Amino acid sequence: MSEPPRFDRGHTDDLMSFLAASPTPYHAVANAAERLEKAGFRQVAETDAWDGTAGGKYVLRGGAIIAWYVPEGAEAHTPFRIVGAHTDSPTLRVKPRPDSGAHGWRQVAVEIYGGPLLNSWLDRDLGLAGRLSLRDGTTCLVDVDRPLLRVPQLAIHLDRAVNSDGLKLDKQRHMQPVWGLGEDVRDGDLIAFLEETAGLPDGSVTGWDLMVHPVEPPAYLGRDRELVAGPRMDNLLSVHAGTAALAAVAGHGSGLSYIPVLAAFDHEENGSQSDTGADGPLLGSVLERSVHARGGSLEDRARALAGTVCLSSDTGHAVHPNYAERHDPTHHPRVDGGPLLKVNVNNRYATDGSGRAVFAAACEKAGVPFQTFVSNNAMPCGTTIGPITAARHGIRTVDIGVAILSMHSVRELCGAMDPYLLANALTAFLEG
Numbered sequence: 001m002s003e004p005p006r007f008d009r010g011h012t013d014d015l016m017s018f019l020a021a022s023p024t025p026y027h028a029v030a031n032a033a034e035r036l037e038k039a040g041f042r043q044v045a046e047t048d049a050w051d052g053t054a055g056g057k058y059v060l061r062g063g064a065i066i067a068w069y070v071p072e073g074a075e076a077h078t079p080f081r082i083v084g085a086h087t088d089s090p091t092l093r094v095k096p097r098p099d100s101g102a103h104g105w106r107q108v109a110v111e112i113y114g115g116p117l118l119n120s121w122l123d124r125d126l127g128l129a130g131r132l133s134l135r136d137g138t139t140c141l142v143d144v145d146r147p148l149l150r151v152p153q154l155a156i157h158l159d160r161a162v163n164s165d166g167l168k169l170d171k172q173r174h175m176q177p178v179w180g181l182g183e184d185v186r187d188g189d190l191i192a193f194l195e196e197t198a199g200l201p202d203g204s205v206t207g208w209d210l211m212v213h214p215v216e217p218p219a220y221l222g223r224d225r226e227l228v229a230g231p232r233m234d235n236l237l238s239v240h241a242g243t244a245a246l247a248a249v250a251g252h253g254s255g256l257s258y259i260p261v262l263a264a265f266d267h268e269e270n271g272s273q274s275d276t277g278a279d280g281p282l283l284g285s286v287l288e289r290s291v292h293a294r295g296g297s298l299e300d301r302a303r304a305l306a307g308t309v310c311l312s313s314d315t316g317h318a319v320h321p322n323y324a325e326r327h328d329p330t331h332h333p334r335v336d337g338g339p340l341l342k343v344n345v346n347n348r349y350a351t352d353g354s355g356r357a358v359f360a361a362a363c364e365k366a367g368v369p370f371q372t373f374v375s376n377n378a379m380p381c382g383t384t385i386g387p388i389t390a391a392r393h394g395i396r397t398v399d400i401g402v403a404i405l406s407m408h409s410v411r412e413l414c415g416a417m418d419p420y421l422l423a424n425a426l427t428a429f430l431e432g
Contacts, residue, residue: 005367011244011420012228016218018240019230023129023213025063025087025266026141028236032065032243032264033058039247041067046285052294056250059286063087063266064276066286067246071256076296079307080287081258081430082395083245084278084385085238085314086268089231090114090408092121092151092175094128094210098190106180108149108190110212114269118169120409122153126177127215132194133207142198145215149177177212214410226336226416233404233412237419238313239264245426252431259290260430268314268385278385284393309358310397311429312350312386313422315412316340316373318403328376333403336415338369339422342384342399350386355398362429368421371403400425 022028033043041056050057054074058067064087068080092110101107108128112118125147133139151174156162169175179190191205218230246262267277274280287308291301319332333340341359342349351359363370375381390397402422405413 005420005424007417008420009416011423012416014244015237015240015419016228016230019218019232019236022232022236023127023143023145024131024141024209024211026131026209027129027143028087028239029060029063029065029264030141032067032239032262033060035243036067036247039250041069041247041250050289050293056246059282061282062276064282065264066261066283067243068259068261068286068290069246069250069256070259070290070294074256074259074294076291076294076300077303078257078259079304079309080261081432082261082263082283082308082310082389083238083242083426083430084263084265084310084312084389084397085242086235086265086278086385087239088114088266088269089234089236090116090269092116092177092212094130094190094208094212097187098210099185099187100176101182101185104181104183105178106182106185106189107176107178110176112171112175113211115408117406117409118171118175119167120406120411121151121175121212123150124214124410125216126150126212128194128210129213130208130210132198132200132205134200134204135206136204140198140200142194142210144194144197147215149179149212151175151177216411220416221413227413228416228419229411229413231411233402233414234315234407235268235313237315237402237404237414238422241419241423241426242313244423245430248427249430256432258430258432261287263310265385272385272388278388279392283389287393305393305395308395309355310386310389310395311359311426312384312389312397312399313426314342314384314386314399314401315404315407315414316342316401317407318405320405326376326379328374331372331374333371333373335403335405335413336417337371337403338363339418339425340371340373340401340403342373342401344375344381346381347387348381348383349399350384350390350397351399355396358396359398359400359425359429363425365431366424366428368425368428370400370425373403
């Protein structure tokens with residue numbers, strides 16, 4: 001095994017900046033693209049003809065990014081090594097008619113996206129961000145990163161049994177945030193406010209994809225700052241690590257026996273069935289076009305995919321000190337213990353024995369320890385883009401991730417060193 005990498009807090013500092021600057025999938029892919037541009041990658045349009053030249057390229061579509069690096073001398077049938085992740089997180093998303101209110105309160109109508117821990121959104125200072133579609137056919141990003149909204153909890157005096165019977169939240173009635181006062185609620189007020197905020201002409205916005213986010217920044221926590229608390233770690237932690245790994249491998253230039261790829265999809269939290277989700281055509285289209293751009297045939301594509309491996313990187317569950325009985329008794333992953341190898345024999349995760357060997361080899365090369373996660377038999381197991389990627393493309397896939405607490409909360413918790421260890425393991429994997 002190689003010498004373990006010396007912990008570089010700079011990587012975790014950069015992760016925290018990435019989380020703060022990426023309140024939506026659209027912002028996340030824009031920030032990933034900016035990092036890749038600095039590493040020499042260039043954007044290609046799906047509507048253009050592609051060439052087979054060496055170098056780094058990427059495609060942006062909505063809240064998804066696919067980036068790849070073709071080394072000098074790569075053949076049409078050269079296989080890929082893919083780091084897969086997702087850009088979306090559970091949140092509250094603005095409805096088509098956003099302006100509502102009652103009893104002198106102005107409110108924003110929201111819909112629940114994914115499976116958030118609803119109670120974690122209560123009594124938080126919340127901002128609003130997303131993508132605005134304009135009358136001229138263009139789009140722009142907007143981020144109101146200041147306290148703008150709040151979902152107020154009912155006072156204990158009006159719910160005396162809340163601490164004994166538990167908090168019960170109705171998704172429709174109890175999760176609508178307030179953002180001001182006034183009896184006269186007019187359609188268009190929120191969008192007019194965002195037009196003014198973004199410096200856009202009145203009436204220029206004709207469509208929107210907006211979501212609520214906490215404005216409290218990520219922070220180190222603990223006596224020795226050994227923990228990180230922050231939003232959207234599931235799964236921007238993996239997007240950030242994959243971006244850093246791809247940029248590092250591209251910086252090595254020649255000598256790669258695989259084509260390294262980052263595939264960061266949207267809509268994992270609600271099933272991945274979209275044109276930007278893992279169950280959509282985007283990844284397959286990019287890989288096939290890359291093969292054809294290098295003069296490849298259908299046979300070359302089949303050969304390339306047969307030798308391809310994907311690491312599906314998503315966060316996993318660290319053992320919770322207050323709920324240890326919820327975990328498998330022989331598998332207690334710890335924060336800062338290295339990335340997780342996630343296993344489920346019913347294919348909720350795509351890992352098998354041969355995939356374990358691939359990941360073990362990458363961790364050994366990087367000098368990174370790893371742990372194994374498996375669910376308690378009495379608890380349902382979640383899933384990832386891993387099984388979808390394996391089934392849709394016939395690609396050998398391995399599910400991995402970083403152990404965290406408070407998954408799907410507004411504010412999740414991980415070890416300060418684990419993101420750096422994950423990035424090192426992903427770099428070694430992409431190198432082949």
